[in-house]
Amino acid sequence: MTLRLTLASTRRAIRTFGTIGTMSTFLLTAAVPASAAPAAAELDAAALQTTVEAVGQINGRALACGYNDLVSRAKAVVILRVAKTRSLGEAFEASTNAAFLAQGNKAEGCPARAALTVELEAALKPLAPPSVHQLIATPDTPEVGINPRYLLQAANGRAIIDSDFRNQFQLIAFGYTFCPDICPTTLLEMADVLKQLGDQASKIQPIFISVDPERDTLAQLRTYTAFFDKRILGATGTPELVKHAATNFKVRYEKVIDPAVNPAHYAVDHSAGMYLLTPGGQFLTKFAYGMPVADIVTRLKKEIELRAEAAAADPAKGAPR
Numbered sequence: 001m002t003l004r005l006t007l008a009s010t011r012r013a014i015r016t017f018g019t020i021g022t023m024s025t026f027l028l029t030a031a032v033p034a035s036a037a038p039a040a041a042e043l044d045a046a047a048l049q050t051t052v053e054a055v056g057q058i059n060g061r062a063l064a065c066g067y068n069d070l071v072s073r074a075k076a077v078v079i080l081r082v083a084k085t086r087s088l089g090e091a092f093e094a095s096t097n098a099a100f101l102a103q104g105n106k107a108e109g110c111p112a113r114a115a116l117t118v119e120l121e122a123a124l125k126p127l128a129p130p131s132v133h134q135l136i137a138t139p140d141t142p143e144v145g146i147n148p149r150y151l152l153q154a155a156n157g158r159a160i161i162d163s164d165f166r167n168q169f170q171l172i173a174f175g176y177t178f179c180p181d182i183c184p185t186t187l188l189e190m191a192d193v194l195k196q197l198g199d200q201a202s203k204i205q206p207i208f209i210s211v212d213p214e215r216d217t218l219a220q221l222r223t224y225t226a227f228f229d230k231r232i233l234g235a236t237g238t239p240e241l242v243k244h245a246a247t248n249f250k251v252r253y254e255k256v257i258d259p260a261v262n263p264a265h266y267a268v269d270h271s272a273g274m275y276l277l278t279p280g281g282q283f284l285t286k287f288a289y290g291m292p293v294a295d296i297v298t299r300l301k302k303e304i305e306l307r308a309e310a311a312a313a314d315p316a317k318g319a320p321r
Contacts, residue, residue, distance in 0.1 A: 056096040148282070152237040169284075187229075251271045
């Protein structure tokens with residue numbers, strides 16, 4: 001999609017989407033909870049300015065490409081998490097306007113929505129934004145009753161089951177590719193875990209299971225997960241197989257349709273977090289959503305080392321069950 005944009009068309013788009021033309025006013029007048037912007041306050045003025053401009057730049061590209069959910073996400077976080085000053089509001093608006101015009105004049109057209117989602121979540125990280133769609137509560141003791149069994153189709157086309165990965169731990173997250181915030185954040189963290197593990201990452205198979213099989217095709221999953229890290233394996237299945245896997249992991253999810261929008265643009269509220277399975281597929285633990293990556297890496301390194309020690313001492317004990 002290639003657009004040739006002028007200042008007049010920019011203004012028409014602003015009136016249509018109602019997002020950027022009054023952003024500085026929003027920042028000066030929006031009612032912000034007393035708890036808002038604690039993370040943003042920790043940034044020095046220059047870093048905060050840079051972050052706001054980066055988010056504005058992505059917001060402008062999303063606006064030009066018609067990715068309204070990303071526009072709403074960027075605007076909501078800036079309003080809630082950035083100090084209400086004219087200078088920051090104007091910085092956001094100026095970078096949005098410039099990016100909107102630049103994107104419209106690019107011959108190569110729009111970036112993939114998934115790629116822009118990744119960029120936005122990475123840019124928002126310094127602001128520690130709250131979730132903008134619902135997490136479904138999970139029990140305080142998720143390990144009770146979990147039966148980590150699944151039969152799904154991987155994004156590469158082959159069928160996979162929980163016991164396939166006999167020489168690797170499995171790090172599993174549930175979600176969907178149209179997820180505006182929780183899933184991109186989780187997959188960014190998953191990719192960061194792999195990066196921090198270095199060579200030990202070969203001992204981990206990260207898996208992203210879609211709970212939206214109606215929209216998440218294998219090709220869509222393959223493209224989506226590759227934006228985060230090509231080692232992350234996307235998987236889904238028939239609605240029945242997905243439900244069976246989710247039930248076994250005690251993952252809850254439900255479709256949410258806004259009557260004011262196209263029914264095809266539904267959201268899916270779902271449980272969050274990452275599940276760790278041993279080589280061979282035994283459940284070890286669940287990492288809660290938002291757990292620091294450093295803590296996850298520490299636990300994974302410990303489990304990898306324990307498995308190696310057990311294998312060295314007794315090959316039979318070190319082998320997967």
